[in-house]
Amino acid sequence: MFPELILLRHLFNTLAARWQALRAEPDAGYSTEAVIVTALLAALALTAVGIIVAKVIAKANSITTGP
Numbered sequence: 001m002f003p004e005l006i007l008l009r010h011l012f013n014t015l016a017a018r019w020q021a022l023r024a025e026p027d028a029g030y031s032t033e034a035v036i037v038t039a040l041l042a043a044l045a046l047t048a049v050g051i052i053v054a055k056v057i058a059k060a061n062s063i064t065t066g067p
């Protein structure tokens with residue numbers, strides 16, 4: 001048998017085994033995904049708050065209060 005076909009058969013068997021394991025536990029990787037998405041959303045929220053605070057402070061400093 002050709003070595004390329006042996007390699008392809010091995011890759012196919014590995015893929016089939018992983019696919020079967022995924023079907024057995026479909027929510028296995030959900031917690032990691034949720035943590036990463038939550039961390040990214042928190043970082044975006046902190047960045048947005050930082051930008052807003054910087055603009056408000058800059059505008060407040062540009063207001064003249066005296067004659």
